Amino acid sequence: MYDKIREFLNYQGIKYVAPTKVDEDAERMLAYRALGQEARKEFTQLVTDFHQLYPQLRQDRTSQWMNQAQLLRPHFWAYLQGEGSMADPMFALRLYGDSKDFGVSLEVSFIERKKDEESLQKQNRVLTLPVSSLVYYFAQIEGVSQRFQGTEANRLRLLKGVETGQVRKVLVKVDVNLSQATSRDAILEELKKGMASLLPYYEATRQRIEGDAR
Template identity: 50%
Template sequence: MDYQEKLQAIRDFIPYQGDKYISPGKAGVLASQMEAVKTQAQQARMAFTDLAKSFEKQVFDFQLQRTSQWMNQAQILRPHFWVYLIEKSQSVQSPALALRLLNDVSGLGISLEVSLIERQKNETTLYQQNQVLTVATHSELYYFAQIEGTSRRFPMTEANRLELTQGIEAGQVRKVQVKFDIPDLTVFPDESSLLAELKRGWLLLQPYYQATKIPL
């Protein structure tokens, strides 16, 4: 698939967000519909994975992990794929960088973030993750903080950095990610121009990622 075909494959699957998937063998009269959904889901996941693999080639010493599945264990469809890139010298229990699809009023986009794999975390991972708050703010990035089970976006200002730091110390804030968004993938004429913008975001995130690699 070329770049535009990849975007179209992803866009075609987005409307199925939250729908229930039924195995065609158990779907009765919906069997053909479920087969079509499965095909769209697989094509969309492949398109996202191909974009991620192209980006992996731009960032040395980082290894791409498996792309998220197109449905969860309850067979609910989830087209907003994500994938982690882990530095080869680091454990999967350490904070890493991740690519995540976005879809909002701005269109189909992608987010690059300093984040952690929840199912792999250990007793120090959250402490390491929250060291992103020790780095000076940058206007092109933002914080994404989990507070009492709800994740909220915070502009990256000095006031918010201090507020979130105090929230961590008080036990009110669980974790803070740092994110760089590309809101609309369609503004890029080809894959190489998207990769160049992703690489720029990657470089902006490096000080925050490096801050999580504190000696323990």
């Protein structure tokens, strides 16, 4: 399963140049482009399959197979928006890992380029809930994103960090392995379990900020 994704993960960070500009490497660049497009289709289909379970959400487009610097970017992502604006926290699916061991993480997060002055405050409300057994935290500390096991001690540590300004942003995430999956249905079943664990955190981000008159 997901053979194109698996193969494309081998080319993380490789520079892509338009085939017309590199005659000697044109064939290789064409192969990169074709593989990137096929891998993106595989990921988009996974997101679409997941979205069909939650039609009340709105599926955003999948990230591109290369970035603005024209470096190959196999770790695709896509957002699924619920209620609220594009600045509010929502769900996202992201690829992780390498060709030997990869999967997709389901998270509650927001789109940085769409954020407003309240986005971070809303996002970090995920720390106000007790830890669920399936989730872990992914926190941005002094510009570096770090993974933290979902424990009460880590929740309190990150909560204090947010209060002091050391921690900027905290995501809650659940991982589902794709490289070892036996079927599409098995993957979707694991994602449904993850969604059930994440829904309370998402709902916490919906709570009105004190003093908000909306």
